Amino acid sequence: MERHRWLKVAIFACLVAFSVGREFRLNHKHSGDAISFNHTLAEILVQYASAAYISDLTELFTWTCSRCDDLTQGFEVIELVVDVQHCLQSYVGVSKSLNAIVIAFRGTQENSIQNWIEDLYWKQLDQMYPGMPDAMVHHGFYFAYHNTTIRPAIVSAVERARKFYGNLDIMVTGHSMGGAMAAFCGLDLAVSHNYQNVQVMTFGQPRIGNAVFASYYSNIVPNTFRVTNGNDIVPHLPPFYSYFPRKTYRHFPREVWLYDVGFGSFIYQVEKVCDGSGEDPSCCR
Numbered sequence: 001m002e003r004h005r006w007l008k009v010a011i012f013a014c015l016v017a018f019s020v021g022r023e024f025r026l027n028h029k030h031s032g033d034a035i036s037f038n039h040t041l042a043e044i045l046v047q048y049a050s051a052a053y054i055s056d057l058t059e060l061f062t063w064t065c066s067r068c069d070d071l072t073q074g075f076e077v078i079e080l081v082v083d084v085q086h087c088l089q090s091y092v093g094v095s096k097s098l099n100a101i102v103i104a105f106r107g108t109q110e111n112s113i114q115n116w117i118e119d120l121y122w123k124q125l126d127q128m129y130p131g132m133p134d135a136m137v138h139h140g141f142y143f144a145y146h147n148t149t150i151r152p153a154i155v156s157a158v159e160r161a162r163k164f165y166g167n168l169d170i171m172v173t174g175h176s177m178g179g180a181m182a183a184f185c186g187l188d189l190a191v192s193h194n195y196q197n198v199q200v201m202t203f204g205q206p207r208i209g210n211a212v213f214a215s216y217y218s219n220i221v222p223n224t225f226r227v228t229n230g231n232d233i234v235p236h237l238p239p240f241y242s243y244f245p246r247k248t249y250r251h252f253p254r255e256v257w258l259y260d261v262g263f264g265s266f267i268y269q270v271e272k273v274c275d276g277s278g279e280d281p282s283c284c285r
């Protein structure tokens, strides 16, 4: 009995996820572009996001690290981008199987993660996003991408890759703080460099700006997914207060929430595609 009940719950949850996904596609019909969450692509991009943490730069450059196999085989690194002063690391390369330029950003390193998370509670919206009236972001995330050696190195690597391989898609990814940088990078490539085919998929990304920023962002980089996991605190930070929705941080859409339903040995992984608000109250956020 118990087993059937949970099975029903799981099936119901999947139907909800499916119908929400369908609604999303309908909503976006007018833009002529049906963007749906691609689970296979997420499994590939999470490998790229994870590889950004590898500290052995030779292994990373030659794509011979232990995480650099199966799903990402044949990846060609164009440029490793390391900012030692600010402790940032990312890379740009070409995936022939995805037919895309992949850009991945490292998150905060393990030894400083606790402090970093504690700091996240107090981050102020203290930086205007240039060219977008009333859009505010956190200066720390903004400057990590915009005011370090990272941005010029990434932009020039993307230009080189496109010169050599043609007009490939651009996929930007990262985990945690790397996800925040991935979002700024995707937005920058679309706004300042006018690239049309930019996709962003982040994993466990914190909030980076206010509601006005989120709205600009989602218009400019509509092909964005934020994958969240039920047990992760980072996507809840810096906090969103629903009673001050325009004054606080706000996520941009679209969240895809991975969580387990079930009980005992009947656990089902549910993947819920959340609504277009960025702060779907029935999701992890």
Ligand SMILES: *[C@@H]1O[C@H](CO)[C@@H](O)[C@H](O)[C@H]1NC(C)=O
Binding pocket: 038, 039, 040, 041, 097, 098
């Ligand atoms: C999902 O992504 C994979 C990897 O890029 C691709 O091969 C597949 O065709 C995509 N599926 C859909 C439905 O777009």
Ligand SMILES: *[C@@H]1O[C@H](CO)[C@@H](O)[C@H](O)[C@H]1NC(C)=O
Binding pocket: 143, 147
């Ligand atoms: C941006 O970077 C430059 C050079 O590192 C530095 O002088 C400047 O103060 C930075 N701007 C801000 C607002 O932090």
